[in-house]
Amino acid sequence: xxxxxxxxxxxxxxxxxxxxxxxxxxxxxxxxxxxxxxxxxxxxxxxxxxxxxxxxxxxxxxxxxxxxxxxxxxxxxxxxxxxxxxxxxxxxxxxxxxxxxxxxxxxxxxxxxxx
Amino acid sequence: xxxxxxxxxxxxxxxxxxxxxxxxxxxxxxxxxxxxxxxxxxxxxxxxxxxxxxxxxxxxxxxxxxxxxxxxxxxxxxxxxxxxxxxxxxxxxxxxxxxxxxxxxxxxxxxx
Numbered sequence: 439x440x441x442x443x444x445x446x447x448x449x450x451x452x453x454x455x456x457x458x459x460x461x462x463x464x465x466x467x468x469x470x471x472x473x474x475x476x477x478x479x480x481x482x483x484x485x486x487x488x489x490x491x492x493x494x495x496x497x498x499x500x501x502x503x504x505x506x507x508x509x510x511x512x513x514x515x516x517x518x519x520x521x522x523x524x525x526x527x528x529x530x531x532x533x534x535x536x537x538x539x540x541x542x543x544x545x546x547x548x549x550x551x552x553x
Numbered sequence: 554x555x556x557x558x559x560x561x562x563x564x565x566x567x568x569x570x571x572x573x574x575x576x577x578x579x580x581x582x583x584x585x586x587x588x589x590x591x592x593x594x595x596x597x598x599x600x601x602x603x604x605x606x607x608x609x610x611x612x613x614x615x616x617x618x619x620x621x622x623x624x625x626x627x628x629x630x631x632x633x634x635x636x637x638x639x640x641x642x643x644x645x646x647x648x649x650x651x652x653x654x655x656x657x658x659x660x661x662x663x664x665x
Contacts, residue, residue: 470651472652472653479660480657480658481643481655481658484653487650487651487652529594531596533597540585540602540604540647542587542647542653543599544598544599545596546595546596547596
């Protein structure tokens with residue numbers, strides 16, 4: 439099946455710094471990718487929809503200036519957490535819509551810890 | 554608007570017993586339905602999906618689900634649980650905007 443890869447799988451950063459998480463579709467082109475946040479023992483919360491070549495669409499309550507999304511190519515979307523704070527510590531997961539258009543594949547997730 | 558409800562945040566079964574994870578959906582249009590599994594500290598893996606056609610869908614690892622329109626359900630089953638099935642399971646519906654709407658998740662525990 440389709441493969442979506444995230445990097446890094448784990449990252450620790452200091453409070454106030456920025457950190458970038460990459461999401462790649464390895465064997466298909468993805469015009470649309472999605473970024474989720476997941477707190478322990480909870481379901482996934484959609485943060486934004488990343489569209490290749492255009493601005494991301496953010497869900498209500500998500501700060502677009504804090505969570506910068508860039509979808510520069512058909513196989514890569516990046517999420518940058520700017521001026522990170524401890525409350526931004528979470529599991530971030532990306533997904534991409536497969537070629538068929540009705541199946542979404544997920545990356546392995548990235549653990550962010552802000553200290 | 555679409556929504557998904559998973560009944561039971563935690564299900565515990567014995568190894569070899571039937572697994573039944575319940576999912577009910579709400580949708581004003583014919584739904585596309587999915588089951589995903591999440592192992593600790595990992596992303597989501599697609600188990601199976603229903604789009605159109607046969608209502609009994611077979612997935613990986615011996616799981617299957619049946620789409621029942623009259624009951625607005627898409628319950629996940631496996632005849633015989635294995636220890637490796639212990640994980641978090643998410644039911645989801647694809648909304649008209651192309652976004653996945655997730656249920657709350659069900660944690661499956663398998664006792665030896």
